[in-house]
Every structure is written in structure tokens, then in C-alpha cells.
Amino acid sequence: MTGNAPPAVVAEGLTKRFGAFTAVDGLDLTIATGEVVGFIGPNGAGKSTTIRMLCGLLRPSAGRASVAGFDVGRQPEAVRAHIGYMSQKFSLYGDLTCRENLRFFGGIYRVPRPVMEERIRFAIAMAGLEGREDRLVSTLAGGWKQRLALGCAILHRPPVLFLDEPTSGVEPEARRRFWDLIHTLAAGGVTILVSTHYMDEAEYCNRIALIDAGRLVAMGSPGELRGLDLGGALFELGGVAAGAALAALREMPGVIEAAIFGDRLHVLVRDAATAERMGPFLKRRAVEPGALRPIAPSLEDVFVRLVARRSEEEEGGGA
Amino acid sequence: MSPRRLFAMAFKEMLQIWRDPHSLAIALLMPMMQMVLLGYGISLDIRGVPLCIxxxxxxxTSRALVQRFVASDWFTGVRVLDSDRAVREVMDNGDCAGVVTIPVDFSRVFTTTGSGPVQAVxxxxxxxxxxxxxxxxxxxxxxxxxxxxxxWAQAHGLLPRTVGAVDFQPRVWFNEGLESSYFIIPGxxxxxxxxxxxxxxSLTISREWERGTMEQLISTPVTALEVMLGKIVPYFLIGLFDAIFCLLAAIFWFHVxxxxxxxxxAxxxxxxxxxxxxxxxxLSVRIRSQLGASQIALILTLLPTTMLSGYTFPIDQMPAPIRAVSLLVYAxxxxxxxxxxxxxxxxxxxxxxxxxxxxxYALAIVWIAARAFRKSLD
Structure with missing residues (x-):
């Protein structure tokens, strides 16, 4: 992260209301130039709405935001000229070829003519579309489409990129490749805000913004987030009938939270003593206790816990 | 406004039109079909009225009169009836538009008085x-x-009546043959x-919304004016092609x-x-669905242009309020x-x-349309 450069994205109290529903609620966010920030949260958390406001596609109901030094509300056109955007839904022209789409966006972004062909060649090479330049986009598979969309979004060399769930519905191999591209761009100084609901992708980001119900729940590097105090100790319970064990543990005193991860359970307990009582407790409930071992929380554990804690606080505060 | 962006927009639109041969065919063939249907289908000339006698x-003498009707262009299928019942029948079932009845004493009355009554229903x-x-x-x-x-005059050794008649000699200008097609076809x-x-x-903007391409488009610095002109220019060419076709058909096919x-x-x-x-x-900007926009476009243009443009129904014969409304009908x-x-x-x-x-009208529409499009998802 470059020391003194002004932040690429700043949001202060950014809020979006649709009628009575508040999609984004007083969001504060600062992204330094050259950072790759992952936007993580459940569906409907407000990720897309936030990105759309930062792109000038939605007008904030309250608060302000600036992107690449331009105010989103007052200078939306200047913002648009300095960003690249990939919407959640694929939105290139399916009835145009790859090259025609690139030409179109190159023209719309007024890419200087002398470098146009070179930029298009670069985008095609980046997307791995050599030999498919003249195929209609509607005939391409998902991964190619996504990489072409990224290619169209960076033709004008924008300093800031907003990618809204760019890898959803894309096969794992293509997702991997896509993230390589993101890091290549970031290495070139591009600031990238990318939303995803794939937990493993969070690990690829410099920092993660966890958002739930329109609010920023936590923000930090993957390491920082994993090190957050969950309010207890985390154990993994293997070799059990997960469903029955889960039902039983949710009633056990001292268990803060239990969740199924594959064929195992992750159990957050208040203290080590609770963990020791777990085996006998399960036996009494006629559940075969499996192997219990302490584990370090994964990002997913952290997210699950933070989101749950927030809604508990909500309910507590509301009552 | 940037010429570069306008060109990119218009070129993209043309490619899309080209890639969609069905729509292109409709855009080019529809006017031809309508020209044939409306050009031939609508005629105010009334010829060949079916008549019975x-x-x-x-x-x-009476046969001479019948012969005149038979020989006339205006009437066809002139049938000679032989009873009152037959007259009722043809009138009831609509075989004849009218029946001319020559009374049994027609020539006797004519010869004695110089004027014979003929009845027609x-x-x-x-x-x-x-x-x-x-x-x-x-x-x-x-x-x-x-x-x-x-x-009659010759038979009675008299000169035919020449006094007291006004010699009315009508001339019609601009449409000497009184062809109603001259009046109809340009309309x-x-x-x-x-x-x-x-x-x-009507499909241009709604199509981008429906296909999801609008979100990407409005995230770019393209301006509303560039979008509008870029969308309209290719269709202007198609519209002019249609216009030239229709006008040439009017001149060379319908001989107006x-x-x-x-x-x-031009x-x-x-x-x-x-x-x-x-x-x-x-309409396309205001209504975000293709079907909705094209339906509304049809309703908004079909009735006013056919009823209130004066192309068949003369505007000066309409009641004053309707005449006032017709001022809004650009056609x-x-x-x-x-x-x-x-x-x-x-x-x-x-x-x-x-x-x-x-x-x-053109200025107002373009002015309103240029402001109607908002680069926003709100």
C-alpha cells in the first residue's frame, strides 16, 4: 500500500434506502490506492448496492463517497471515466463478437486510437481468447465471458475497478485464473474492490470488508480477522452424526455456537471446561461422541460468528 | 458530446440490427406490405354498384332506359326483375344496392305529358x-x-328545348380524374x-434494460445525448429507406x-x-420492457394517425373538439x-x-427525449 497517496475510495455514512427498506446503512469505508479489498457478506447484505453507489449508478440516500478523488454525487461523470465496472449479471453484448465488444467499449471510453489495437490485443491475451476474437460472445463459456468483461472494463486503464461477484457461476479453475488477473492488475497499481460470496476467495484479498444487513461488521486483513476474539474457544468435532450432535449441542450450557462444516462440527465454547464436558453430555443424549480437537478459526468461522453476534446484539438492543 | 463515442454507439447499434435479420426484415418488409394493403384496400371511388331494375x-322506351343502366360503368350486374316480390327479396338479402322501377304506363305518360315518372328504392x-x-x-x-x-321534339316537329338551362361546366384542379387514390396514397x-x-x-432502450446490458453501458462516461443519437441514427437510415420505398411506390406503382x-x-x-x-x-426510455414499449407505441400511433391525420377522414368535417385534438397529431x-x-x-x-x-414537434420531441434518459438505476 503506497504510503502517502490519497485513498482511492472513501465512503462516509453511505446510506441507501429503497422505500422503507434500508439496503446500506451508514457505511464507512476507506480503500488505499493499490489495495485489493474483498467485499464479503450474505446475499442481500448490500454489497451490490454499495458498489452501484460507488460507481454512480445509484444515488446515495445519505452520506457521501468519493472515488479516485471525485465525489460520487457531484461528479458522477468524472468518477465513471476513472473506474472500470463489472456488474453482477453478465452485461456485454451477446450478439456482438469479442472484438466488437472491445471496440465498442474502447470507443465509449475514448481509448486513444494509436493504442487501441494494442489494448484490445492485450485484453484478448489476458482473457485467453486468442482464436476466439470473432466468436459471438453469447457462444462463449462463463469463464471466458467473465474475463472478456474484465478486459472491457480495463481498456481505458482505470485506476479503480469495481467487480461485483465476478466469479459467481464460474468453474473453480476459471475462478483461480480470474484472481491471478486481479493480482496482476493490482501489482500495476490498480485499486480493486471485489465482492464475492466464496469464502476461499476472501483469502486472496489484502483486506476484507465484512458486510451484513447493510452495515460494515468488520474490516481487516485475513490474518487480522482470523485473530479476532470470538468470545470463546473453537473446537472441531469429527466422527459424529453431525445433525444429531448439532441439535444436542445447541442445548448444552456453555456452547456459544455450533455449525456444520462438511461432515464435522465447529463448536465455539465459553471455556475449556465446557469442552471437557462435551463428550459425556453427548453420550447422555445418546449421541456417539467423536474426536474433539481445538482449532484456529477460519475466516468462515469468524464471519459466521460476527454475523450471528451482530444479529444477537440487534435483537438485544431492539427488545 | 464526443463524436468518437457517438460513432461507437451508432456502430454498435448497426451491428446489432444487422445481427438480427428478422427484425431488419420486418423493418423493411412491413412498409411494403402495408403499402400494398392500404394502397389497394382503401378506395373512396364507388364503381360497379349492384343494381336491379x-x-x-x-x-x-323502357328497354332503352334499362339499356342505359346496363351500359353504365357505375353499375354492375344489372338484373331485370319481374315481380314486386322479387324486388322485396333482392332488397332484403342485399343482392342489390337499389331497385329502379319503371311503371307499367311509363311510355304512355311520357308521350302524352313529355315527362315519365321512374321510381327507385x-x-x-x-x-x-x-x-x-x-x-x-x-x-x-x-x-x-x-x-x-x-x-320527342323531333317526332312532334319541334326544336329541342334550349332556353332556360344553365350551362354548368365544372373543372377540377389538381386531381383531374377525381381519382381518390391520389388523395389517399400520400396519406x-x-x-x-x-x-x-x-x-x-420503441425497442432500443428497453432492449438494453431487458438484456442487462444497460447497467454496463451507464457505468461508462457515455452521455444521454450520445446514447439517444447513437440509437436513432441507424434507425433514421432505415426510416428513410422505408420512406423512399413508399414514396417511389406512390409515384411509380400507384401513379400518383x-x-x-x-x-x-426530402x-x-x-x-x-x-x-x-x-x-x-x-417510449422506450419510459417503459423498460420491449413488449410494453412496442404495444404502447402501436396504440399511440395507430389510432391518432389513422383517424385524426386527415388521411381518409377530412379534418374540417370533424367536430371542433376533435379538430383541436388533431392539432396534436403530427401525422x-x-x-x-x-x-x-x-x-x-x-x-x-x-x-x-x-x-x-x-x-x-421535432424540436420538442428531441428535447424531451434527450432529457428523459437518466444514467441511473434508481
Whole structure:
């Protein structure tokens, strides 16, 4: 992260209301130039709405935001000229070829003519579309489409990129490749805000913004987030009938939270003593206790816990 | 506005039109089909009215009258009836538009008094056709009467009556043959352009919303004006092609005489095309579904242009409130211009009123349309 450069994205109290529903609620966010920030949260958390406001596609109901030094509300056109955007839904022209789409966006972004062909060649090479330049986009598979969309979004060399769930519905191999591209761009100084609901992708980001119900729940590097105090100790319970064990543990005193991860359970307990009582407790409930071992929380554990804690606080505060 | 972005927009739109041959075919074939349907289907000329004659007398004189009707162009399938019952029958089942009855004492009364009564009944369910048919029948009778009078005078050693008749000599200008197609066809061209033009652009913006491409487009620095012009320019070319086709068909296929200035015709046609495309674009911006926009475009253009443009129903015969509403129907100005340029060879100065009205309309529509499109998902 470059020391003194002004932040690429700043949001202060950014809020979006649709009628009575508040999609984004007083969001504060600062992204330094050259950072790759992952936007993580459940569906409907407000990720897309936030990105759309930062792109000038939605007008904030309250608060302000600036992107690449331009105010989103007052200078939306200047913002648009300095960003690249990939919407959640694929939105290139399916009835145009790859090259025609690139030409179109190159023209719309007024890419200087002398470098146009070179930029298009670069985008095609980046997307791995050599030999498919003249195929209609509607005939391409998902991964190619996504990489072409990224290619169209960076033709004008924008300093800031907003990618809204760019890898959803894309096969794992293509997702991997896509993230390589993101890091290549970031290495070139591009600031990238990318939303995803794939937990493993969070690990690829410099920092993660966890958002739930329109609010920023936590923000930090993957390491920082994993090190957050969950309010207890985390154990993994293997070799059990997960469903029955889960039902039983949710009633056990001292268990803060239990969740199924594959064929195992992750159990957050208040203290080590609770963990020791777990085996006998399960036996009494006629559940075969499996192997219990302490584990370090994964990002997913952290997210699950933070989101749950927030809604508990909500309910507590509301009552 | 950036010419570069405008070009990119228009070029993209043209590629999309080209990639969609069905829509292109509709855009080009629809006017041709409509031209044939409306051009041939609508005629105000009434010819070949089916007529029956009940000749009760069957004399040489009455047969001469019957013969006149049979020989006339205006009537066809002239049938001679032989009973009152037959008269009722043909009137009831609509076989004849009218029955002329020549009384049994026709020639006797004619020879003694110099004037013989002939009765005619007409089926006036279609009042307009009946009016015209009565006129035709009176014409046939008048010719026959003149003939009879001549013969009667000669037979009685007198000169035919020459005193006391006004010699009325009508001349009709601009449409010497009184062909109703001369009146109708230029109007048909206007109606077709109004319908097709609004349809063409009504899909442009709604298509981007429906396909999800709009979100990407409005995230770029492209301006609303560039979007509008980029969308309209390709369809302007198609609209002009349609217009040229229809106008050439009017001149060379329907033989409507063209007596005016081609430049004036071209300029006013371009102006009208801008208006109709602008209306379609405006609807497309306001209604985000293709189906909805094209349906509304059809409803908004079909009725006003067919009923209130004056292309078949004369505006000056309408009640005052309807006449006032027709001032809003842009097609009426183009109908007026087309007729005047085609048949009268009118100049731009003669047509200053309708041309200004059309220009005002074009300016207003483009102004509103350019402001209607918001680069926002709100």
C-alpha cells in the first residue's frame, strides 16, 4: 500500500434506502490506492448496492463517497471515466463478437486510437481468447465471458475497478485464473474492490470488508480477522452424526455456537471446561461422541460468528 | 458530446440490427406490405354498384332506359326483375344496392305529358355509397331524358328545348380524374412511416434494460445525448429507406402524379422521420420492457394517425373538439405537406404552417427525449 497517496475510495455514512427498506446503512469505508479489498457478506447484505453507489449508478440516500478523488454525487461523470465496472449479471453484448465488444467499449471510453489495437490485443491475451476474437460472445463459456468483461472494463486503464461477484457461476479453475488477473492488475497499481460470496476467495484479498444487513461488521486483513476474539474457544468435532450432535449441542450450557462444516462440527465454547464436558453430555443424549480437537478459526468461522453476534446484539438492543 | 463515442454507439447499434435479420426484415418488409394493403384496400371511388331494375312495362322506351343502366360503368350486374316480390327479396338479402322501377304506363305518360315518372328504392345501410349511387342513377336518367326529349321534339316537329338551362361546366384542379387514390396514397405513406418509425425505436432502450446490458453501458462516461443519437441514427437510415420505398411506390406503382420539389419532399420527410423515431425512443426510455414499449407505441400511433391525420377522414368535417385534438397529431402536418407537394406542387412558403408545426414537434420531441434518459438505476 503506497504510503502517502490519497485513498482511492472513501465512503462516509453511505446510506441507501429503497422505500422503507434500508439496503446500506451508514457505511464507512476507506480503500488505499493499490489495495485489493474483498467485499464479503450474505446475499442481500448490500454489497451490490454499495458498489452501484460507488460507481454512480445509484444515488446515495445519505452520506457521501468519493472515488479516485471525485465525489460520487457531484461528479458522477468524472468518477465513471476513472473506474472500470463489472456488474453482477453478465452485461456485454451477446450478439456482438469479442472484438466488437472491445471496440465498442474502447470507443465509449475514448481509448486513444494509436493504442487501441494494442489494448484490445492485450485484453484478448489476458482473457485467453486468442482464436476466439470473432466468436459471438453469447457462444462463449462463463469463464471466458467473465474475463472478456474484465478486459472491457480495463481498456481505458482505470485506476479503480469495481467487480461485483465476478466469479459467481464460474468453474473453480476459471475462478483461480480470474484472481491471478486481479493480482496482476493490482501489482500495476490498480485499486480493486471485489465482492464475492466464496469464502476461499476472501483469502486472496489484502483486506476484507465484512458486510451484513447493510452495515460494515468488520474490516481487516485475513490474518487480522482470523485473530479476532470470538468470545470463546473453537473446537472441531469429527466422527459424529453431525445433525444429531448439532441439535444436542445447541442445548448444552456453555456452547456459544455450533455449525456444520462438511461432515464435522465447529463448536465455539465459553471455556475449556465446557469442552471437557462435551463428550459425556453427548453420550447422555445418546449421541456417539467423536474426536474433539481445538482449532484456529477460519475466516468462515469468524464471519459466521460476527454475523450471528451482530444479529444477537440487534435483537438485544431492539427488545 | 464526443463524436468518437457517438460513432461507437451508432456502430454498435448497426451491428446489432444487422445481427438480427428478422427484425431488419420486418423493418423493411412491413412498409411494403402495408403499402400494398392500404394502397389497394382503401378506395373512396364507388364503381360497379349492384343494381336491379323492375321493368313493368317492357316497351321499347323502357328497354332503352334499362339499356342505359346496363351500359353504365357505375353499375354492375344489372338484373331485370319481374315481380314486386322479387324486388322485396333482392332488397332484403342485399343482392342489390337499389331497385329502379319503371311503371307499367311509363311510355304512355311520357308521350302524352313529355315527362315519365321512374321510381327507385335504395338500401341506405351504407349511406355514403347510397348517396353516390343515387347521384350516378340520376346521371344515367338525365342522359336518357335528354335523349328522349330530343326524339320527342323531333317526332312532334319541334326544336329541342334550349332556353332556360344553365350551362354548368365544372373543372377540377389538381386531381383531374377525381381519382381518390391520389388523395389517399400520400396519406398512406405518412401513416406507414408513423407506425413503423415509432416501432423501430420503441425497442432500443428497453432492449438494453431487458438484456442487462444497460447497467454496463451507464457505468461508462457515455452521455444521454450520445446514447439517444447513437440509437436513432441507424434507425433514421432505415426510416428513410422505408420512406423512399413508399414514396417511389406512390409515384411509380400507384401513379400518383408528383408535381412538387424533391428537395422539399426530402427535407419534410426527414423531419417527420425524426419526429416518429423520437416518439418511439421516448417510449422506450419510459417503459423498460420491449413488449410494453412496442404495444404502447402501436396504440399511440395507430389510432391518432389513422383517424385524426386527415388521411381518409377530412379534418374540417370533424367536430371542433376533435379538430383541436388533431392539432396534436403530427401525422396530419405531413399528410397535408405530402398531398400539397404531390398534387399541387406547393412551395415551402405555401406550406409554411405545417412545416413549422412539424419542425416544432421535432424540436420538442428531441428535447424531451434527450432529457428523459437518466444514467441511473434508481
Amino acid at each position: 323492375y321493368d313493368q312495362e317492357r316497351s321499347q 335504395f338500401d341506405a345501410t351504407d349511406s355514403n355509397t347510397t348517396n353516390i349511387a343515387i347521384g350516378y342513377a340520376q346521371g344515367v336518367v338525365a342522359l336518357t331524358t335528354a335523349d328522349f326529349e330530343m326524339r 398512406v405513406v405518412a401513416v406507414i412511416l408513423a407506425l413503423v418509425g415509432a416501432q423501430l425505436t 402524379p408528383f408535381r412538387g420539389s424533391i428537395v422539399l419532399l 427535407l419534410t420527410t426527414a423531419l417527420f422521420t425524426v419526429v416518429v423515431l423520437g416518439i418511439g425512443y421516448l 396530419r402536418y405531413y399528410v397535408t405537406i405530402l398531398r400539397a407537394v404531390f398534387l399541387k406542387g406547393s412551395s415551402a412558403l405555401d406550406l409554411l404552417g405545417p412545416i413549422l408545426a412539424l419542425a416544432l
